[in-house]
Amino acid sequence: MNVLRGRDLVGDLSLDVDAIVVGTGAGGSIALRELARAGLDVVALEEGAFSTVADFDQREDHMLPRLFQEMGGRATEDMAIRVLQGRGVGGSTVHNTNLCKRTPDAILELWAREHGVEGAGPAEMRPGFEAIERDLSVSLIEPSFRNANNDLLRAGCEALGWRGGPLAHNRVGCAQSGFCELGCAFDAKQNALKIVLPQAVAAGARVYSDVRVERVLFEAGCVTGVQAVALDEAGAPHARVLVRARAIVLAASAVGSAALALASGLPDPHGQLGRRLRLHPGGIVAGTFDRAVEGWHGIPQSYECTEHLSFEPGSDRRVWIVPAFAHPIGAAATMPGFGAAHMAAMRTYPRLAVLTAMVHDETSGEVVVGDDGRPVLRYRMSDADQAQLARGLAACARLLLAAGAREVSIPAIPPRRVRSVAELDALDLSFARPHAVPLTAVHPMGTLRLGEDPRRSVVRSTGEHHQVRGLFVADGSLFPTSLGGPPQISIYAFALHVAPHAVERARG
Numbered sequence: 001m002n003v004l005r006g007r008d009l010v011g012d013l014s015l016d017v018d019a020i021v022v023g024t025g026a027g028g029s030i031a032l033r034e035l036a037r038a039g040l041d042v043v044a045l046e047e048g049a050f051s052t053v054a055d056f057d058q059r060e061d062h063m064l065p066r067l068f069q070e071m072g073g074r075a076t077e078d079m080a081i082r083v084l085q086g087r088g089v090g091g092s093t094v095h096n097t098n099l100c101k102r103t104p105d106a107i108l109e110l111w112a113r114e115h116g117v118e119g120a121g122p123a124e125m126r127p128g129f130e131a132i133e134r135d136l137s138v139s140l141i142e143p144s145f146r147n148a149n150n151d152l153l154r155a156g157c158e159a160l161g162w163r164g165g166p167l168a169h170n171r172v173g174c175a176q177s178g179f180c181e182l183g184c185a186f187d188a189k190q191n192a193l194k195i196v197l198p199q200a201v202a203a204g205a206r207v208y209s210d211v212r213v214e215r216v217l218f219e220a221g222c223v224t225g226v227q228a229v230a231l232d233e234a235g236a237p238h239a240r241v242l243v244r245a246r247a248i249v250l251a252a253s254a255v256g257s258a259a260l261a262l263a264s265g266l267p268d269p270h271g272q273l274g275r276r277l278r279l280h281p282g283g284i285v286a287g288t289f290d291r292a293v294e295g296w297h298g299i300p301q302s303y304e305c306t307e308h309l310s311f312e313p314g315s316d317r318r319v320w321i322v323p324a325f326a327h328p329i330g331a332a333a334t335m336p337g338f339g340a341a342h343m344a345a346m347r348t349y350p351r352l353a354v355l356t357a358m359v360h361d362e363t364s365g366e367v368v369v370g371d372d373g374r375p376v377l378r379y380r381m382s383d384a385d386q387a388q389l390a391r392g393l394a395a396c397a398r399l400l401l402a403a404g405a406r407e408v409s410i411p412a413i414p415p416r417r418v419r420s421v422a423e424l425d426a427l428d429l430s431f432a433r434p435h436a437v438p439l440t441a442v443h444p445m446g447t448l449r450l451g452e453d454p455r456r457s458v459v460r461s462t463g464e465h466h467q468v469r470g471l472f473v474a475d476g477s478l479f480p481t482s483l484g485g486p487p488q489i490s491i492y493a494f495a496l497h498v499a500p501h502a503v504e505r506a507r508g
């Protein structure tokens with residue numbers, strides 16, 4: 001695929017096009033492709049670098065800085081939750097773990113019923129989901145491809161009689177190397193980078209890497225273009241970029257699009273911009289087994305436990321459980337203890353199985369822009385969500401014990417260890433709260449929400465901004481609530497839903 005690299009620009013760049021897409025992840029790639037296939041002159045501007053298969057060397061110290069926002073160090077403002085997001089051509093789809101689930105019908109119905117979303121019910125969205133699944137070759141992971149870590153989750157579910165099952169993924173020709181989160185060296189991921197962006201480029205779209213959009217420009221309630229900077233290899237601005245267009249699609253993620261909207265001073269009469277950030281925050285639990293698990297081998301997440309997951313708002317069952325095995329640096333950073341104690345803990349690494357409990361959260365966070373221009377994520381987990389976190393960690397511990405773990409450990413200050421169900425039942429779980437347990441989030445959502453009521457949403461059901469004509473959103477920002485599952489298929493499909501409306505505006 002031919003990508004124009006902003007770092008190679010000699011002098012400033014000025015362009016006139018029909019449409020601009022900001023960001024090239026799940027949402028941006030689809031918007032770009034659809035605009036190009038409609039015969040429009042469209043460019044994508046992506047702040048991160050362009051990587052090819054040869055760049056994915058499976059090293060955490062190389063790949064985290066290259067593929068992730070803030071070199072993998074993004075976190076909520078209070079540092080309680082690490083927030084991992086992609087940065088680069090292909091966005092977060094480059095390093096995600098390929099899980100594919102459609103938006104649950106119950107969530108789509110909730111959005112229609114309580115959030116004023118029109119034209120995006122289960123029947124209306126189905127063709128889009130089917131088309132995306134075809135494009136990305138989504139299929140169920142066969143049991144023979146399930147690694148030991150995932151198989152222990154299955155065993156735990158079956159021993160307890162809990163609801164669980166295999167997951168579908170977008171991968172073809174997977175070598176089961178286990179490095180999905182660092183980019184795929186075997187080109188097996190059927191993602192935005194490999195599939196959708198090349199389709200867009202083949203249809204005539206241009207993709208610029210290393211170009212950070214700093215302002216959306218608008219006049220008299222209509223978009224006119226964007227102001228951006230080209231970044232050099234070290235990430236420093238080295239040239240100015242101005243692109244004029246009739247339609248702009250924000251697809252810079254729930255954090256990036258909200259920050260850009262705020263920095264641009266978009267009209268916000270009802271104080272909605274950047275609000276209602278959801279994260280799916282997750283904590284982990286590790287089980288030590290007598291035999292080798294070697295969870296770093298094989299497909300990282302191929303089985304789920306949905307026993308504690310309901311999509312009813314306010315439910316006390318809002319936990320989604322999947323395996324979560326870290327590479328050595330990540331594992332060492334989470335492993336409790338110092339010095340010799342830490343080394344002893346790391347010696348158990350090959351015999352560990354690790355699960356994560358992600359909360360289908362109802363906490364309302366916020367994205368704002370800091371003094372240095374960077375996005376700031378404000379998120380204080382509600383009491384109800386903290387109770388879900390505790391429930392989830394306890395459920396993970398129970399699953400690991402049921403699967404035969406000799407000891408189960410919840411990383412916390414201090415770490416909590418149990419060896420039996422009786423000890424787990426006696427454990428006071430009030431410690432399970434932000435700052436006391438390490439939390440990670442990989443699914444930011446919300447912030448520029450869909451809906452017909454401008455007092456409660458930022459964009460209409462078509463994805464177009466309530467106050468600025470020609471400005472569209474096509475990424476995870478759109479979702480009025482959290483999903484309770486992996487978001488990429490929902491994002492790809494909602495971008496497909498928004499695209500025809502952007503095409504119409506771009507045609508003028």
Ligand SMILES: Cc1cc2nc3c(=O)[nH]c(=O)nc-3n(C[C@H](O)[C@H](O)[C@H](O)COP(=O)(O)OP(=O)(O)OC[C@H]3O[C@@H](n4cnc5c(N)ncnc54)[C@H](O)[C@@H]3O)c2cc1C
Nearest residue numbers: 023025027047091092097098099213256475476486487488
């Ligand atoms: C470790 C990890 C594992 C995951 N695993 C899964 C999974 O298995 N299944 C699943 O469904 N989801 C998974 N996800 C989440 C999923 O990948 C994301 O939800 C999805 O890709 C988000 O799509 P998006 O279009 O909203 O944004 P992204 O895909 O994040 O793309 C946004 C792009 O915009 C760019 N950008 C931001 N600001 C600007 C700017 N100002 N100017 C220009 N460009 C900008 C960014 O660099 C980025 O490339 C995972 C995420 C992570 C971090």
Ligand code: SF4
Nearest residue numbers: 174175177178180184
């Ligand atoms: S497990 Fe499969 S998809 Fe993941 S990095 Fe390895 S080969 Fe690629």
